[in-house]
Amino acid sequence: APVAPEVDTMMLAKGYLRNFYSLETELRPSFRRKITDSVSEKLRKMQSFFGLKVTGKLNNETVEMMKQPRCGVPDIGEYV
Amino acid sequence: LIDGNPKWPRNDLTYRIINYTPDMRPADVDEAIKQAFEVWSNVVPLTFRRIEDGAADIMMSFQYRDHGDGYPFYGPHGTLAHAFQPGPRIGGDVHFDEEETWTKNSRGYNLFIVAAHELGHSLGLAHSPDPGSLMYPNYAYRDTKDFHLPQDDINGIQAIYGQSLQPVQPTGPSTPGTCDPNLSFDAVATLRGEMLFFKGRYLWRKHPQIRETEINLISQFWPALPAGIQAAYENVEKDQFVLFKEDKYWVFKESNVVHGYPKRIHQLGFPKNVKRINAAFSDKNTGKTYFFVANKYWRYDENRQSMDEGYPRNIISVFGKIGKVDAAFQHDGYIYLFHGRKQTQFDPNTKQVVRVLKSTSWFSC
Numbered sequence: 001a002p003v004a005p006e007v008d009t010m011m012l013a014k015g016y017l018r019n020f021y022s023l024e025t026e027l028r029p030s031f032r033r034k035i036t037d038s039v040s041e042k043l044r045k046m047q048s049f050f051g052l053k054v055t056g057k058l059n060n061e062t063v064e065m066m067k068q069p070r071c072g073v074p075d076i077g078e079y080v
Numbered sequence: 081l082i083d084g085n086p087k088w089p090r091n092d093l094t095y096r097i098i099n100y101t102p103d104m105r106p107a108d109v110d111e112a113i114k115q116a117f118e119v120w121s122n123v124v125p126l127t128f129r130r131i132e133d134g135a136a137d138i139m140m141s142f143q144y145r146d147h148g149d150g151y152p153f154y155g156p157h158g159t160l161a162h163a164f165q166p167g168p169r170i171g172g173d174v175h176f177d178e179e180e181t182w183t184k185n186s187r188g189y190n191l192f193i194v195a196a197h198e199l200g201h202s203l204g205l206a207h208s209p210d211p212g213s214l215m216y217p218n219y220a221y222r223d224t225k226d227f228h229l230p231q232d233d234i235n236g237i238q239a240i241y242g243q244s245l246q247p248v249q250p251t252g253p254s255t256p257g258t259c260d261p262n263l264s265f266d267a268v269a270t271l272r273g274e275m276l277f278f279k280g281r282y283l284w285r286k287h288p289q290i291r292e293t294e295i296n297l298i299s300q301f302w303p304a305l306p307a308g309i310q311a312a313y314e315n316v317e318k319d320q321f322v323l324f325k326e327d328k329y330w331v332f333k334e335s336n337v338v339h340g341y342p343k344r345i346h347q348l349g350f351p352k353n354v355k356r357i358n359a360a361f362s363d364k365n366t367g368k369t370y371f372f373v374a375n376k377y378w379r380y381d382e383n384r385q386s387m388d389e390g391y392p393r394n395i396i397s398v399f400g401k402i403g404k405v406d407a408a409f410q411h412d413g414y415i416y417l418f419h420g421r422k423q424t425q426f427d428p429n430t431k432q433v434v435r436v437l438k439s440t441s442w443f444s445c
Binding site for chain 2: 019020049050051052053061064068069070071073074075076
């Protein structure tokens with residue numbers, strides 16, 4: 001059964017969402033928009049893109065997907 | 081397509097290879113890059129000419145960590161490469177992470193596959209959610225000798241640059257739909273509690289306790305395997321996975337092929353006139369493996385490592401009128417025999433067919 005991810009996994013997820021799903025955090029204030037998407041919303045977008053169960057929560061399946069080697073170009077939007 | 085639909089204003093583009101990775105011979109890098117360009121020039125009216133000096137439209141280089149474009153690499157794995165959308169200066173350029181292990185085969189990361197993907201971005205394609213497409217964001221090794229650009233990618237690039245000038249339009253493989261009512265399987269097997277369904281280049285992973293089904297390229301898990309696996313079974317005792325295609329079979333321990341494989345199926349005891357195995361399953365209780373070939377089946381003893389006496393037998397004599405078996409596996413004491421779009425649930429204790437199901441019944445469609 002899925003196990004709740006550990007804290008460092010959340011760090012990994014935030015980094016992933018920041019790189020590939022334009023998650024805005026305090027690290028990149030110049031990119032901040034009026035409406036800030038939450039981690040959960042970005043997770044939903046990522047889960048939907050990869051055909052995973054869309055929960056908005058960081059489950060093992062989502063973390064496994066994030067650990068796969070990949071292209072550095074964002075999956076949706078903000079590609080310049 | 082990338083937001084804003086950027087594209088090159090000309091069809092005759094230039095490229096330049098700025099530097100080389102020490103992982104590969106320069107000639108092999110040149111060849112991988114050339115072939116990556118051909119993937120796209122084969123399907124749209126674009127041409128790519130290599131130049132040795134000056135500014136090319138597409139500059140390709142191997143870069144280390146922070147390399148000044150705002151998108152640093154972070155060491156091995158993770159992000160392998162990136163590219164910039166069509167445009168002047170850095171536009172179209174491709175950067176490979178120097179800290180990856182680049183190869184021309186299935187070890188490490190295959191440069192041709194990554195370059196072909198990145199060039200899709202250089203030409204104006206975004207990522208595709210189709211797991212069989214070249215523009216899927218995650219790396220998956222695939223056979224590079226017989227590479228065909230998937231139809232999803234062809235549709236994308238032709239939407240930007242139009243159709244090929246060739247008299248016959250190129251076509252590519254499409255990813256099968258998980259809930260396609262016409263879906264049939266080449267092979268089905270259990271593996272460490274999951275069920276694996278094979279079809280062409282793809283396999284579906286299904287965990288009995290998780291509703292979703294995941295589709296992947298077979299080569300993502302077993303790079304050494306060809307596409308079109310015809311039979312598969314799990315040897316639970318040895319924690320090994322056995323896969324068949326034509327007259328060869330491979331034994332895998334996790335993702336590694338066991339030394340000495342592939343071997344010929346005749347080494348299992350099949351007569352020379354048997355050219356391929358259609359289906360196989362292993363009975364976890366008895367250590368017997370059943371092989372289906374045309375209208376007959378053989379029984380193999382995994383402990384003695386030899387075929388049992390008295391075989392082959394006619395499938396119809398034991399399993400009923402199910403015809404040729406495409407795929408088979410054992411689950412919860414029942415045997416499931418797949419034929420086309422249907423599967424037969426067979427009870428080995430009562431020797432009776434319990435019911436007939438759609439082949440995709442496991443996918444929660």
